[in-house]
Amino acid sequence: MTAQPFRGLSLKRINMSRIGKKPINIPAGVTVNVADGNVVSAKGPKGELTQKIDADMKISIEDGVLTIERPTEQKRHKALHGLSRSLVNNLVEGVSTGYKKELELVGVGYKATNNGNAIDMSLGYSHNIIFVVPKEISVATRMEKGKNPIITLEGNDKQLLGMICAKIRSLRKIEPYKGKGIRFVGEVVRRKAGKTAGKK
Numbered sequence: 001m002t003a004q005p006f007r008g009l010s011l012k013r014i015n016m017s018r019i020g021k022k023p024i025n026i027p028a029g030v031t032v033n034v035a036d037g038n039v040v041s042a043k044g045p046k047g048e049l050t051q052k053i054d055a056d057m058k059i060s061i062e063d064g065v066l067t068i069e070r071p072t073e074q075k076r077h078k079a080l081h082g083l084s085r086s087l088v089n090n091l092v093e094g095v096s097t098g099y100k101k102e103l104e105l106v107g108v109g110y111k112a113t114n115n116g117n118a119i120d121m122s123l124g125y126s127h128n129i130i131f132v133v134p135k136e137i138s139v140a141t142r143m144e145k146g147k148n149p150i151i152t153l154e155g156n157d158k159q160l161l162g163m164i165c166a167k168i169r170s171l172r173k174i175e176p177y178k179g180k181g182i183r184f185v186g187e188v189v190r191r192k193a194g195k196t197a198g199k200k
Helices: 003-017 075-096 158-170
Strands: 031-035 039-044 047-052 058-062 065-069 099-106 111-115 118-122 129-132 138-142 150-155 181-184
Touching (some): 031 075, 039 075, 065 075, 150 158
Antiparallel strands (some): 031 039, 099 181, 118 129
């Protein structure tokens, strides 16, 4: 009876191990260089980024295609293989097309405006919250009548963008009963039934 779950788990592991073997196509207008110590730098229309990859990984670029190879089949190298490929791919995608996240403020009276990279948010507290976004991230706010305020964040660094979004979301976490708080646009929030829901 336990054979089926283990079989499914092994297939999942095989699929995950293939991530590192996928080649990365370098788009036109993007240049990628590998310096000593496996420091990968990418430059493109959206800027320039660098990322240090584990020294054991072998990185090669040929005919506009970047590949990463692991030296052994050790568990550590297998884990680093997929991670290294994902980090480099994020670099290439970041400098070529960039990343964009939209946050939605859900709640009565919630507001958001920005002056440059400083976001002024009214989130139901006794005072407004001023959140200053790093200069590497561009900020825009949008407030339309009858709609929730939207904060748009754009940048080429996926890790930095994700960290900033997480910090903004933590200022007013999603409330599970009414769904109030800061969420990504299109995010599905699992709602809880109130205590009176079971009463008749």
